[in-house]
Amino acid sequence: MMAKGSYPNSRSSFVLAISLLLFASNSTALDIVGRYKAFSSHPLLRRDASGSFGNGSLALSNIGDVEYLGNVNLGGKNFDVLIDTGSVDLYVVGDPGNTKDLDIPVNLTYGDGSVVGSVSTAELQFDGYTVEDQAFLKAKHSDDTLAGVLGLGPSTFSTIKELLNSSAGDPALDRIFRQNTSTPNYITFLLSRNASSESSVPLSGGYYPGQLTIGTVIPGLEAVNNAPKLPALQDGDTYIGTWLTMLDANGIIGPDGQKINTTTIVKNVTAGTENQLRTLLDTGTSLPQLPAYIADSIYGAISGATFIQNGADLHPYLRSFTNFWRVPCDQEVNATFIFGGQEFPIAPLDLTSDIGLTDRKNVEICFQQTDASISGDAGFGAFDMILGMAFLRNSYALFNYGDFVDGSTANTAAPYIQLLSISDKAKIHQDFVNARLTGGPSTGNSGGSNSGSTTGIPEILASVVSALVIVFGAVLL
Incomplete structure (x- = not known):
């Protein structure tokens, strides 16, 4: 989720809408994979169990593989807020109590919605840290249904900090790092898989629970410390409230095992080469946002x-969807991203979605689980693609803030990102077999037909959602 002055909201509604259609067609409970915004409190979204792990980490609740929530205590009241590396500021909906209102109005715009309220301060407790007089937006109105958002992006483009015009407006992490100088100024996060969803991938006999740490690494994943340090870029017009880095040159391996030729849209790059894609890593974005030619190269193979x-050619419920790839449900899609010479395979079930509908020939319908609606468009800033939850579920990430922290000196090291792959190719293949082929052999992935160039999957129209509500009525789980 990006705040005022940033690229439009990158939460795709495509797979969410398909998931709603799946519910409607089967009349069963399911986990929604897709856009969290505006549907985050929908009864279809199930929350994974959460708790503490005794290792200094904060449990992240996974709701349907589409939201990752952490608990903050603000003014004595608990809020489960979205953990979002794609925005900077903290906001909560409602009155925490024990707050000091500064009577400074603020409107945070998130592309297709906004949060309106005023700046207040209160004591913040988060992941074992306490911050006095933390500035935040107390929302009077939100187009979203979240209880709040904790932005973990670099602080330079904090709206609240700009309004207060002092370090008193620093975001929560800056405050924590500045008052706890012995704490290394990095965070790590691990996004879990919803245990009841099709995409759940067992690892070492179980599931990695969702966790966030400040200044420490999750036990058993210390190898992230030895991963290449990827630069946190500040290219061109990209706002510094995002975590931007570079993919390797031609750093995507398609289903045919060959690298895809890539070219950045960024002009006058300050680092790397023109065949290295500028990539945002965002815990608040559900689907990968890929340039159209990348999606064509992956799914067209x-x-x-x-x-x-025209989606209506497949099913009447899909009449509002255009320009997307349909993939046979028994065909495994594989794609690997390369950062710093390391390969990051993506689980096949993170790349396609079984929507539970059949076409006019009674053939099951499955779709691409990526979106090309924002990334690859030069009008949205100096980046090429966004890798969000679907990518990050396959990796363990460390974000070192370096001199992004307010008050840093010239001697402070530059910020960087480290990534550790946690997806085993054999296991994620077997997971696909179990989910889609009921234990049968996997089919091949060799060449397919490219019937056009992907122009992006649009946001679902309100009329479609309204029609679903009218036709299917109340949802009971």
């Missing part, structure tokens, strides 16, 4: 894949 220009 799948045997039997077809490019759909």
Whole structure:
């Protein structure tokens, strides 16, 4: 989720809408994979169990693989807020109590919605740290249904800090790092898989629980400390409230095992080469936001894949969807991203979605689980793609803030990112077999037909959602 002055909201509603259709067609409970915004409190979204781990980390609740929430205590009241590396400021909906109102109005705009309220301060407790007089937005109105958002992006473009015009407006992490000088100024996070969803991938006999740490590494994953240090870039017009880094040159391996030729849209790059894609890593974005030619290269290589220009040709419920790839449900899609010479395979079930509908020939419908609606468009800033939850579930990430922290000196090291792959290719393949082929052999992935160039999957129209509500009525789990 990006705040005022940033790129438009990158939460795609495509797979969310498909998931709603799945519910409607099967009349069963399911986990929604897709856009969290405006549907985050929907009864279809189930919350994974959460708790503490005794290792200094904060438990992250996973709601349907589409939201990752952490608990903050503000003014004596607990809030489960979205943990978001794609925004900077903290806001909560409602009155925490024990706050000091500064009577400074603020409107945080998130592309297709906004949060309106005023700046207040209160004691913040987060992950074992206490911050006095933390500045935050007390929302009077929100177009979202979240209880709040904790922005973990670099503080330079904090709206609240700009309004207060002093370090008193620093975001929560800056305050924590500045008052706890012995704490290394990095965070790590691990995004879990919802244990009841199709995409759940067992690792070492179980599931990695969602966790966030400040200044420490999760036991058993210390290898992240030895991972290459990827630069946190500040290229061109990209706002510094984002975590931006570079993919390796031609750093995407498609289903055919070959690298895809890539070219950045960024002009006058300050680091790397023109065939290195500028990539945002965002815990608040559900689907990968890929340039159209990348999506075409990945899904067009799948045997039997077809490019759909009009969703109504497949099913009446899909009448508002255009320009997307349909993939045979028994075809495994594999893609690997390369950062710092390291390969990060993506679970096949993170790349396609089984929507539970059949076409007019009674053939099951599965779709691409990426979106090309924002990334790759030069009008949205100096970046090429966004890798959010679907990518980050396959890795363990460390973000070192370096001199992003307010008050840093010239001697402070530059910020960087370290990534550790946690997806085993054999296991994520077997997970696909179990989910889609009921234990049968996997089929091949050799060449397919490219029937057009992906122009991006649009935001679902309100009329579609309204129609679903009218037709299917109340949802009971």
